[in-house]
Amino acid sequence: MNRVRQWGAWVVIGGLILVGIWNLPRGEEPSAPHSETRLLMGTLVSIAIWGLDEKSASLAMDGAFNEMGRIESVMSRFLPESAVSQVNGSPRGRFHLLPEEVLIVVSRGLEFGRMSNGAFDIGIGPLSDLWGFSREPPPERAPDPTALESWLKLRSETRGAGIDLMVEDRTIRLANESVGLDLGGIAKGYAVDRAMEQLHKAGVVNALINAGGDMRIAGSKGSKPWHIGLRDPRKPDGVVAVMDIDRARAISTSGDYERFFLADGVRHHHILDPKSAAPARSGLMSVSIQANDSLTADALSTALFVLGERAGLELLHRFPGCEALLIRADGSQLQTPGFIASRIAAP
Amino acid sequence: MRVLPLLARATSRSDRVVMVVSGVVILALAVTRQSAPGERAVIYRDNRPVLTLSLDQDRKQEVSGRLGPVVIQVEQGRIRLLEYASPRLIGTRTGWIRDAGQTAACVPCGIVIQVTGKPRQSSQAVFDAVSE
Numbered sequence: 001m002n003r004v005r006q007w008g009a010w011v012v013i014g015g016l017i018l019v020g021i022w023n024l025p026r027g028e029e030p031s032a033p034h035s036e037t038r039l040l041m042g043t044l045v046s047i048a049i050w051g052l053d054e055k056s057a058s059l060a061m062d063g064a065f066n067e068m069g070r071i072e073s074v075m076s077r078f079l080p081e082s083a084v085s086q087v088n089g090s091p092r093g094r095f096h097l098l099p100e101e102v103l104i105v106v107s108r109g110l111e112f113g114r115m116s117n118g119a120f121d122i123g124i125g126p127l128s129d130l131w132g133f134s135r136e137p138p139p140e141r142a143p144d145p146t147a148l149e150s151w152l153k154l155r156s157e158t159r160g161a162g163i164d165l166m167v168e169d170r171t172i173r174l175a176n177e178s179v180g181l182d183l184g185g186i187a188k189g190y191a192v193d194r195a196m197e198q199l200h201k202a203g204v205v206n207a208l209i210n211a212g213g214d215m216r217i218a219g220s221k222g223s224k225p226w227h228i229g230l231r232d233p234r235k236p237d238g239v240v241a242v243m244d245i246d247r248a249r250a251i252s253t254s255g256d257y258e259r260f261f262l263a264d265g266v267r268h269h270h271i272l273d274p275k276s277a278a279p280a281r282s283g284l285m286s287v288s289i290q291a292n293d294s295l296t297a298d299a300l301s302t303a304l305f306v307l308g309e310r311a312g313l314e315l316l317h318r319f320p321g322c323e324a325l326l327i328r329a330d331g332s333q334l335q336t337p338g339f340i341a342s343r344i345a346a347p
Numbered sequence: 348m349r350v351l352p353l354l355a356r357a358t359s360r361s362d363r364v365v366m367v368v369s370g371v372v373i374l375a376l377a378v379t380r381q382s383a384p385g386e387r388a389v390i391y392r393d394n395r396p397v398l399t400l401s402l403d404q405d406r407k408q409e410v411s412g413r414l415g416p417v418v419i420q421v422e423q424g425r426i427r428l429l430e431y432a433s434p435r436l437i438g439t440r441t442g443w444i445r446d447a448g449q450t451a452a453c454v455p456c457g458i459v460i461q462v463t464g465k466p467r468q469s470s471q472a473v474f475d476a477v478s479e
Contacts, residue, residue, distance in 0.1 A: 136455040210476040231479035253478045
């Protein structure tokens with residue numbers, strides 16, 4: 001009987017230990033990424049790093065945040081000392097010297113503008129000011145139609161975006177007062193790319209940078225992918241797609257829900273169509289782009305939103321490696337074949 | 348229900364003590380591997396820490412934001428941005444937060460609240476980020 005008792009006891013103890021081990025997190029993997037959040041570029045920027053010790057991760061994140069802060073100080077049109085503000089404050093019709101980094105971003109912006117037939121426009125600073133979506137408190141009514149018509153008339157007197165860029169001289173010229181640099185649709189993506197570069201220089205292999213929806217992903221969380229939700233355009237706490245990503249990828253979403261106001265039953269959102277001087281009405285609620293870099297994803301999400309489904313997808317096909325998920329105004333979705341999304345639900 | 352009498356017959360008292368102690372140790376290990384709700388929150392103004400609040404003491408605290416005073420409320424172990432001097436309250440939509448690593452922010456005020464501690468282990472229910 002004693003032998004039976006002993007065997008019984010050890011079987012039960014062994015079982016308990018096995019159950020305990022089974023329920024514990026897998027041994028060699030850290031349980032969660034190190035992460036930090038800061039306010040930069042008018043939004044919350046979060047960086048998560050997996051697989052580094054806390055001190056090294058913290059140092060790497062400092063470098064990446066500092067890089068984004070530096071870019072903001074050069075490219076923001078709201079900081080009076082920035083290079084972009086200096087250009088916007090200078091007399092029109094004259095050439096103005098640009099820092100090389102701004103020149104590169106402006107040059108890419110103009111390229112997206114040409115390829116999208118003007119749907120993406122980095123020269124609409126004065127129009128953005130008229131609508132005032134970046135003001136605090138935010139606007140509650142549309143601008144005076146006369147002011148919008150005046151802007152359209154003045155803008156029609158310019159050629160293209162009304163921006164002349166002399167790359168060799170590193171100079172820029174704005175045509176008239178309807179033109180002003182607004183890099184809001186591209187600078188955040190550029191900053192995210194540079195921040196990821198800083199992380200890689202610091203030895204980071206697995207990271208996720210999220211700058212208010214503009215994301216760059218590297219590697220994974222050990223045996224697990226980065227688990228990313230795509231916001232439901234009409235339910236702030238809901239998601240319509242889940243993206244499990246374990247490779248280098250950038251994601252950007254543009255939607256009519258981030259900054260908007262309702263007036264007389266009409267939703268006025270912050271993505272402006274330069275051709276109408278009003279919020280884009282292209283039949284879409286949101287556009288998400290997956291690309292190899294954040295700058296491209298950022299610019300394309302805006303361009304496709306303004307262009308709408310047909311013209312937008314035509315533009316997308318000119319960018320190999322880029323994929324899109326469109327949510328139409330009626331809530332239906334269109335996903336290109338290579339868009340990584342493991343589960344889609346109707347919004 | 349026959350398991351307990353069978354277990355009692357098959358084991359001595361000391362065996363049962365060993366079993367109970369083993370069970371408790373395993374349970375404690377499993378619980379401590381997952382983070383508890385945070386105990387404190389750090390308030391940042393323009394990315395600089397300006398205040399630390401304990402989450403076990405209900406209170407309303409005013410901090411100075413870029414656009415004027417911002418009220419922060421602590422209640423029942425959770426914390427939120429309550430209001431600031433703007434008619435539109437656009438920074439307050441995050442609502443209550445309580446878990447380590449969670450963040451609430453009023454972007455135009457330059458105020459961020461972050462609950463301190465090690466973030467909860469990722470699960471399928473929680474996203475690493477949301478694209479919006």
